[in-house]
Amino acid sequence: MNPGSIPTIADVLATARPAYDDLAALAEDVEDEWSYINDLASAWIERIDAVADARGDEAAPAGAAEAIAALAIETAAIDDPHRAIDWLSTFPQVLLIAIGERP
């Protein structure tokens, strides 16, 4: 994304991805839930990728880039892997709402 340009939905989703990956990595500390965590993250990444394929070239709605920045700050503050598991579900819901999609 060029500085100053209007981000696309693909830009916003790509920006969010590292924070989601970090969240999944933290959640994996709960070893008993390892496969659930990976299945959960895969299911949501599949949904997010589908949105990127369908609407990636569209301009992101107003406030979406700021929303993703705030979301990344919020999840970066999480240090409890159990909370991270819960946020593996919450994160994509917030992300999708920010770009005008139903989860």
Next chain:
Amino acid sequence: MRFQDASPDARAVVYAGIQAEPLVARAAGLLADASLGQRILARAVMNGMSTDPLHWMAMFPSLFPPTDVARIGPERARSEVILAMSLEVAGRGEQVRSQVRGAIVESLTELLVRRRPALATAPPTAVRRERRILFDGVRAEIHPYDVTVEAAGGAEAIDCKWGARGINADVLHQLDDARTHAADEDEALAATIVVFDAERSCAVRLERQTAPYEATRLIALETLDRLGEP
């Protein structure tokens, strides 16, 4: 099949105190009329880290669009109230807020179930909390159901969970057992699990379960309002 109050053990006494908190009833009332986005906001904030409302407003631009302060619409005003309430829950400390969240989901479930047209003229005791269901010749379950509908012809056992991770074999077995024991007595009993989480996350969790769940109705964050439908 008959319903019975759960025995008042230590856990029940402590939890009854949580359920009786005015914050729980207020939260349930707000969430009963909330949009999906507002419910996701509540879910995020109640399990969030930040206590700064502006941070959350930035995260939900569709709920908090820039607006002239003098012309805040009813939906944005409702979002602000839900945000403030959710921050209040989050501020309760880690262990207590977990209990409060659980109580809110139960209270919300009860509230929505009471909206069913079929229960409009039913006595208040048609919908109860923390009840056991007893069957002839079957040992009673230790854990009571979070919400029960005890109306003739519309009996239902409902368990409530904050997140998809709360779905487990014990809960699914208990719900399915109640349904099948009722059928053995020629009674109809619907089994429902209410999860304050996305349907997609619930589906991932359910796919991993070996316990029977095909006959148990799932109500997720997106479908909460169905609780009030016929």
